[in-house]
Amino acid sequence: MINTQELEKRWFKYKFKSYLLHLIIFVTSIVFILLLFIFVGTDLLKKPTELKKESTNIPKEKKIEKVIIQKTIIKKTPDVKIKKLVEVNLTSIIKNDEKQEKQPLIVEPSFNFISQIESDLAKKSIVQNRQISEKKDIQTQIIEVEKKEPKKTIQKEIQRKQPIQTVEKKRKPIHIVRQNTQEDIKAVIKRFEKNHNPALSLFIARQYYEIKEYKKAYNYALITNGINNDIEESWIIFAKSLVKLNERTIAIKMLKKYIQYSNSYRAITLLGDINSGKFR
């Protein structure tokens, strides 16, 4: 006869051991997974945050705008006309690109433009500022010259999509005329050549597109894409310039590829416009 009590004890011992083994395997697997997550997961998480930093830095970059205000002052005496040209540089903060070689997309403000503005402003006196803002990227400041004469006409022209605005003061029209765009672009090009900041090349592309120099706009958009292919606006300018250069097929092809890559809403809209003939 078998001693069942003793055998049961042995069986309990065996069961405990077998469960313990399973428990050890389970705990080990959990620990392994956690370690794997810590070591591998953090690496994966780091990349998106870096990208976020980059993407948040890009929009901070502001454009350099230069608005030239031409002001004609007509004195009471009809022979005497004072014509003043007031140049006002409205320069936003541009990123400092010294560290860019290591972190190509992190840009910081450039204070060169600020100093330039200050010097320009110092030269000009009796100017009243007026700000005209449109959307996010266009800022203009209109400065009024003191009015001694009864009739004043101010004409104002603003580059880009911004509509021409006429400001009348004391029933005298003011004409603002925009000048020296090319010179400003050249200054930015010089800066870009030094630091190869994609924000600058994008700005140049945008400026060229605005002044309808589509070939140059295309080139700078292409350069921007080469440096950073995640800038949506650059792709838009690139495609638009191609259309303007009568390369509609290539533009569609490139847009499709970009949409496939980024699923950009703007790109989809533009593609629709090109296909429908809305954008020519």
Add this chain to the structure above:
Amino acid sequence: MDTELFNSSKDVFLDTVNAKDYIELDRISSIYQSLKESITKPLKMVLLYGKPGTGKSMFLTKLYDDISSYMPTYIYKTPIIDEIEFFKVLAQDMFNMKYDDQLNFTQFMKVLNSSKTEQTPIILLDEAQLYPDILMEKIRLLSDTRKVKFVITLHKTEKEDLIAKEHFKTRIWESIELENASNFELKIYIQKKLMKANCFDTANMFDEKSVNLIHKLTHGNYRESNKLLYTLFDIYESYLTQDKHYKFNQNKVPSKMIEMAAIYLGLLND
């Protein structure tokens, strides 16, 4: 269910080789049939091999039980290792010759060649791997005379494979391998064995799960399974002997009971 039932069930799985205990399973039956057919053919030797506990001895016993009534058949379950003793026993069994003196191989060959029998006698040798190599060589020479047929069983190990290759390579007319039972075969085997002994209640206790566990522990080896089942019913019997009102599941064998039997036999380490 009472102690007596478990006692009867336990006895079913006693490790004995008895032709009456032979259980017919589909695969085994077809192998056995081919063995029986090969006996009637003009063969020199039949080799029956397999791992220990796969039923070789049972096969040989069953064959002897079946054909001995109409064919001169002689079975030697225990190997006769001494050569002179081996030939003396053969001469005595086959030709009713009693030798007080020594009978060597040459003398036995002369007797064998001079014998006139209607049917070729069949000699069944179990555990042939235990025979000395020289004796095995002489058995081979005896089979070459075609005056006698040998059916031998061998354990399937590397060593025994070597023996088979060296001694019987050119002479074996047929070789049959026996294997462990599959899960399904084991279930049929257990149930048929119990039902044969009228232990229907205990036969119904073996469901697929319990048979699978037994198969996992014994790998379907008949001898190991018999031992495990014997111990299993012994445990049941012990429980009932200690407590007559001991309650247990009458519809299935719990894994606990099977594992306890396995621990008792050392198949599982506690």
